[in-house]
Amino acid sequence: MSFLSRIMVIKSRAHFSAGGNNHPGDNVRGVSFEGTRKKSSNQAKSRVGIIIAGFTVAYCIIGGRLIQYGLEQPEAVSSIGRADNLMASRPDILDRNGEILATDIRTVSLYAEPHKIVDADEAVEQLSTVLPNLNQVDIYNKLRSKSRFQWLRRQLTPKQQSQILALGIPGIGFRPEKRRFYPGGSTASHILGHVNIDNRGIAGMERYIDSQGLADLAAIGMTSDAKLEPVRLSIDLRVQNIVHDVVVNAMRDYKAEAAGAVILDAYTGEVLAMASAPDYDPNQPSRTLPDGSVDKVYEEGWFSRMSNGTFEMGSTFKSFTLAMGLDSGKMTLKDSFDARNPIRMGGFTIKDFHGKHRVLTVPEIFQYSSNIGTAKIADLVGIDGHKEFLTRLGLLSKIQTELPEVATPSQPRTWKKINSVTISFGHGVSTTPLQTAVAGAALMNGGYLLDPTFLPRTEEQAAPFRHQVMKESTSADMRYLFNWNGIAGSGRNAQVAGFHVGGKTGTADKVINGRYANDLNFNSFIAGFPMDDPRYIVLTIIDAPLTGESGGRISGFTAAPMVQKIIARTAPLLGIKPKFGPNGAALLVSY
Known part of the structure; x- marks a missing residue:
């Protein structure tokens, strides 16, 4: 019998054995079959139990690992930061009229996963066709590194992204980021400052905004995609553009090392415009040379000479000396001082630049900028006073304002008589041009000192911060002197028809390596307008000009014309109406 036939017989016998026939021995065979079935059922249950237990253990292990990973600190992977940090938003910065000064735009950055790079040499060659300034050695080393992530280039343009995508390099990718954009370029660079590659403020008002809590919010990921309230500044973009234009042109036309200017509201302390040249473009705060090094000359433009530079302000300081004499009550506008002979003191000879060699009245001391007369006024008040x-x-302490870049003035450690005398006409104390303008505002606004602000502020809001630093009568006398000098003295080149500009020039010998240079000047001019009720203070500086209007290099031919150009263009924008004729009675003037 074949093997297959035997199997069929056995199956047939088993079938009949399970049936209902009561042959002898059937009872025994039924019990045996039931035992086998019961045993198979128990084995199946055991197997299911084992499987369930296995899955339970596996899920417990997975759950435990998830809890472990959740409690651990995140690992730093190469140079990549957390996603929410990379996408951190910044608030828009607006001028006082709502014009955008700074905003965020979306961009992408190029990265590589070195373990996925097939041919590093070929990848570098292909990327160089799109990014010609790429440091090939540095990129090659990154692509051959053992890390799993490397930044290759931050903040690409859409065109660069499209061209790199077309190359089809494996292991190369893009990560979305945000980039700070300044529509005005260098127009307000020293006020706005700039951010670093991770969109963090590191200079100017950008840094101030971070210091007010934005940096802390960004650190915990609360600014990743949030719509932040814009920050409005006191700056008027129209006026700022004019001031920047005048400053840059003056530096070029007068062949100077630097130049600057500021416009200040005398009653609120608001800075309406401030510019310093040389400057820089905050969209590109650093510039790379063809050899891959950083352009240090370009980065010198970061330095704001208006707030962060200290200078001997020259004869503009005579304004404060005369105000001191008047406020002390030891002299009046009607008094006179003998300016016939030079003063010899401590091995120095103090003389007038264009001496009249006669007795001068107080207004004449101011008009002719007499060093001798000013020195005698300082001596009258005394060193302590x-x-x-x-x-x-x-003028001797650091001013308080929102802008982080503010320098501290310098003064003699011990004031002697010779120090007091030289300081009276602007030598021996170095201050920032911005704080000189702030002190000048106190001379014209009734005697109130107000710290400058780059944020909007009304007169009512400014009132709690005002400090009376001199008598109102002293301020009235100083307005008379500024006005008189603008008409008949060194301020004539700053005069603008219809706006009654008054001011004081300052021409100081430039300090080089601790010594005064005989052939280089630091010039300044402080002005107020309109002088019947000075609302705005303008201060200009020009550092080491080699020429000026009509070939002159002193303040009257450099810094004063800068004021004239600024006021002529900005006064209408500031809402100042021109007045012609006696008491402004003439409505039209024929030129």
Whole structure:
């Protein structure tokens, strides 16, 4: 019998054995079959139990690992930061009229996963066709590194992204980021400052905004995609553009090392415009040379000479000396001082640049910028009174304002008589041009000192911060002197028809390596307008000009014309109506 036939017989016998026939021995065979079936059922249940237990253990292990990973600190992978940090938003910065000064735009950055790079040499060659300034050695080393992530180039343009995508390089990718954009370029660079590659403020008002809590919010990921309230500044973009234009042109036309200007509201302390040249483009705060090094000359433009530079301000300081004499009550506008002979003191000879060699009245001392007359006024008040008055005006201490880049003035450690005398006409104390303008505002606004602000502020809001630093009568006398000098003195080149500009020039010998240079000047001019009720203060500086209007290099031919150009273009924008004729009675003037 074949093997297959035997199997069929056995199956047939088993079938009949399970049936209902009561042959002898059937009972025994039924019990045996039931035992086998029961045993198979128990085995199946055991197997299911084992499987369930296995899955339970596996899920417990997975759950435990997830909890472990959740409690651990995130690992730093190469140079990549957390996603929410990379996408951190910044608020828009607006001028006082709502014009955008700074905003965020979306961009992408190029990265590589070195373990996925097939041919590093070929990848570098292909990327160089799109990014010609790429440091090939550095990129090659990154692509051959053992890390799993490397930045290759941050903040690409859409065109660059499209061209790199077309190359089809494996292991190369893009990560979305945000980039700070300044529509005005260098127009307000020293006020706005700039951000770093990770969109963090590192200079100017950008840094100030971070210091007010934005950096902390970004660190915990609360600014990743949030719509932040814009920050409005006191700056008027129209006026700022004019001031920047005048400053840059003056530096070029007068062949100077640097130039600057500021416009200040005398009653609120608001800075409406401030520019310093040389400057830089905050969209490109650093510039790379063809050899891959950083352009240090370009980066010198970061330095704001208006707030972060200290200078001996020259004869503009005579304004404060005369105000000191008037406020002390030891002299009046009707007094006179003998300016016939030079003063010899401590091995120095103090003389007038264009001496009249006669007795001068107080207005004439101001008009002719007499060093001798000013020195005698300082001597009349005394050393302690002189130092106290300048301290009261904030000229010897660091000013308080939102802008982080503010320098501290320098002064002699010990004030002697020779120090007081030279400081009276602007030598021996170095201050920032911005704080000189702030002190000048106190001379014209009734005697109130107000710290400058780059944020909007009304007169009512400014009132709690005002400090009376001199008598109102002293301020009235100083307005008379500024106005008189603008008409008949060194301020004539700053005069603008219809706007009654008054001011004071300052021409100081430039300090080079601790010594005064005989052939280089640091020039300045402080002005107010309109002089019947000065609302705005303008201060200009020009550092080491080699020429000027009509070939002159002193303040009257350099810094004063800068004021004239600024006021002529900005006064209408600031809402100042021109006045012609006696008491402004003439409505039209024929030129």
